[in-house]
Amino acid sequence: MEERMLTLGLAGGLDPVYDCRYDAPQYFTYDAAAVLVEDGQVVAAVEEERLNRVRRTNKFPFDALRACLRQRGVALQDVDRIAYYSSEETANFLVGRLRAAFPELAGVPDARGLLQAAIQREMKCAIDPERIVFVPHRLTHAVSAAAMSGxxxxxxxxxxxxxxxxxxxxxxxxxxxxxxxxxxSPQKSLGELCHRTIRALGYSPFEEAEAMELAPHGDPAVHRAAMREVYRLLPDGDYDLAFQRLAAVVSKAPGRLRGEPVEQAHKDVIAALEEAISEIVLHVLRHHRTASGVRQLCLAGGGAQICAVNSRVLASGLFDEVFVQPAAHDAGCALGAALYAADAPPRRAPLDHVAWGTDLGTADAALPALRRWGAFVTAERSAACSTAARSGPSPTTTRWIGSPPSSRSIASNARSSS
Structure with missing residues (x-):
């Protein structure tokens, strides 16, 4: 019997959901997820938030890890490599900060040892630290898109x-x-530009989707001149950001606390922000499209989830095809880490589904679970379900990964049309 190779990709912090022992710096870890790859093929994947019910959770994906192993019918001891979505250098820097705050970590030499201890403590089994592979964060995003585009x-x-x-x-x-x-570098982070802007308008950093939905209702021309002082387009597809000049833009909108009504001035600022991000993205892409001659584009990273920016890229005519990684946020890094550590060959056909999550089961199994959330949802058996129930079990089951359809969930393969 031919021996299989199993690789587990992980994204998230180090704490289980019931603990806050090793809180990372603010917004350092979030969108926890686990992905299991067998002989280069994805066989299971799920975001931790779907199981621990903490939106955009920064906890370690223990429930997602267990779900992946259970779905494939294997144990953690059967896994050949465990890939984490950070470079070892970055992870060791974080451990140094934790060691200063937690004296009990004095005996933990590095990130590899800390990750090994966290997994062993929760999973109650020994793992060889040499099985742990650290993958630079930027690479996990890039691999997750390029390898799945076809x-x-x-x-x-x-x-x-x-x-x-x-x-x-x-x-x-x-x-x-x-x-x-x-x-x-982070000094040129479009995500940081977005977060600083929306925080000044009363949104949390994890409400960027809600904030960016205001853009179509605003007029970018109102603050265009002020916003253009925040960035500078440079030769060769480069650019600079002057975050200190952002105050001149956001100060034009009245102060707002989270949850307070949104005024037209807030919408105009968001519209100017979206236009600025689009202009920078297109500037970068024009240069590299011309220099490389490549006419297929893959997008990943949190900024790739701004649908209006993607639409502008597609409408620009720079590329014949544009592939947006469906899990472009950090949960997708678990996929990229697993594929990288497994050295999986990229797909030869475009990604056509993301049905790697836990099985929802039949309507008879799902309805009682949904009805427990009766204060928030209404669950009813449709006529189609009733007909299927009378005629016997349906051969079709539904699975999920990541977000339900929303501004955080983007079509996986947007293609231009004539």
């Missing part, structure tokens, strides 16, 4: 806190399918 050759743009531009090819495994063309 493109022979593509330009890959990661719009994230540490973004970058790559060329991708499916001729090699996931560890070597990317060539970096440009790297953008």
């Amino acid at each position: 493109f022979e050759r593509s330009l890959v743009y990661v719009i994230d806190n540490e973004g970058g531009v790559f060329t991708g090819t499916r001729a090699r495994g996931s560890r070597s399918c990317l060539t970096e063309l440009a790297a953008f």
Whole structure:
């Protein structure tokens, strides 16, 4: 019998849901998820928030990990590699900060040891620390998009806190399918530009979807001149951000606390923000599209979830095809980490589903669970379900991964049409 290779990709913090022992710096870890890859193919994937019910959770994905193992019918001891969505250098820096705050960590030498201890404590089994693979965060985003696009050759743009531009090819495994063309430091983070703007308007950093939904109702021209002082387009697809000048933009809108009514001035600021991000993204892409000659594009990272920006990219005519990673946020990093650690060959056909989550089961199993949430939802058996129940069990089951359809859930393969 041929031996299989199992790789587990993880994203999230180190605490289980019931503990706050190792809280990372604010917004450092979130969107926890687990992905199981077998011989280079995804066999299970689920976000932790779907199971622990904490939206955009920063906890370790223990429930998601268990769900992936259970779905495939394997134990943690059967897994060959455990991939984490951070470089070892970055993770060790974080451990250094934790060690200063928690004297009991004095005996933990590094991030590898801390990750091993956290998993062993919760899963109650020994793991070899050499099985742990650290994958740089930017790479996990890039691999998660390039390897699932089905493109022979593509330009890959990661719009994230540490973004970058790559060329991708499916001729090699996931560890070597990317060539970096440009790297953008946190000082050039479009996500930070977005977060600073919406925080000043009374939104939390995790309410960027709700805030950006205001853009179509605002007029970007009102604050266009002020917003253009915040960024500077440079040669070769580069740019600078002057965060200190953002105050001149947001001060034009009245102060607002979270939950208070939104006024037209707030909508105008958001519209100007969206226009600025679109202009920067297109500036970057125009240069690298011309320099590389590649006409297929992959997008990943939290900034890739701004639908209006994606629409502008598609409408620009720069690319024949645009693939947006469905889990473009940090949960998708678990997928990229697993594919990278497994050195999985990129897909030869575009991603056509994301049905890797837990099985919802039949209507008879789902309805009682839904009705327990009766204060928030109404669950009824449809006529189609009743007909199916009378005629016997349906061969079709439904699975999910990530977000339900919303502004955080984007079509996986947007194609231009004539």
